[in-house]
Amino acid sequence: MKKKLLIGTGVVIVLLTGVMFYLRSATKKHSPATTVAYTQNGFNLSVNYCQPFKKGRVIFGPKETGALQAYGEYWRMGANEATTFNTETPLLINGKELPAGKYAIYAVPAQNEWTIAFNTENDRWGATAPDEKNDVLRVQVPVTETNTAVEQFNISFEADSVAVSALLAWDNIQVKIPLELGKK
Numbered sequence: 001m002k003k004k005l006l007i008g009t010g011v012v013i014v015l016l017t018g019v020m021f022y023l024r025s026a027t028k029k030h031s032p033a034t035t036v037a038y039t040q041n042g043f044n045l046s047v048n049y050c051q052p053f054k055k056g057r058v059i060f061g062p063k064e065t066g067a068l069q070a071y072g073e074y075w076r077m078g079a080n081e082a083t084t085f086n087t088e089t090p091l092l093i094n095g096k097e098l099p100a101g102k103y104a105i106y107a108v109p110a111q112n113e114w115t116i117a118f119n120t121e122n123d124r125w126g127a128t129a130p131d132e133k134n135d136v137l138r139v140q141v142p143v144t145e146t147n148t149a150v151e152q153f154n155i156s157f158e159a160d161s162v163a164v165s166a167l168l169a170w171d172n173i174q175v176k177i178p179l180e181l182g183k184k
Contacts, residue, residue: 031079038157042181043164044088047105049078051152059171060109074129075107077168078153082106082124085166090182094139097182104130107168107175113140114175144174 031053037046061067069075077083082104091098093116103118106129118137121130146169153170166177 033080036155036157038159038164040159041164042089043179045157045164045166045179046086047083047155047166048086049083049153049155050080051154052079053153054149054151054171060173069109071110072108074127075109076124076127077105077107077155080125082122082130083155084122085118089184092180092182093137093178094141096137096139098137101136103136106130109143109173111143113142115140116175116177139177141175141177144176146172146174148172 031050033048033050035046035048039045058065058067060069061071063070063073083106084102085105086102087098087100090100098118101120102122103120104122104124106117106119108115108117116139117132117135119130119132120134120136124130149172150169154168156167156169158165158167158176162180164179166179168175168177
């Protein structure tokens with residue numbers, strides 16, 4: 001009897017694992033995974049994230065508007081698993097140091113500025129917020145409204161002669177995170 005119970009339990013575990021892997025891969029059809037990188041002038045940066053689409057929805061706004069991402073609430077900056085930010089060198093962001101490493105990067109959007117956090121829990125799946133005690137750095141960055149709506153959430157890098165910025169764009173919102181090389 002114990003043998004049958006153990007075999008049955010094993011089969012259920014294998015089936016549940018298979019279903020979980022299938023569901024994870026199926027969600028990426030709607031919000032495809034992508035990587036963006038910047039490797040110039042001493043920077044070696046990459047961001048791995050999944051790109052959801054607007055699909056006619058209100059994206060950012062007060063909770064009562066039915067916004068997909070309500071102001072003041074945790075957002076993983078993408079879909080599916082946690083968005084990860086990798087840097088091989090220390091960085092300065094708004095004058096605060098971010099050590100080299102791999103982080104989950106998330107936001108708490110507001111109408112005029114967003115809080116951007118870098119957290120050590122970088123292997124998370126789903127929309128539940130990480131433990132803020134594991135935030136290595138939190139900074140505030142301004143929000144810019146644009147005249148053109150971006151259908152699919154996008155992260156890119158923009159550089160000038162001194163620094164690099166990570167640009168986040170979705171719907172009619174753009175956020176720029178300034179990145180400078182820190183001390184090694």
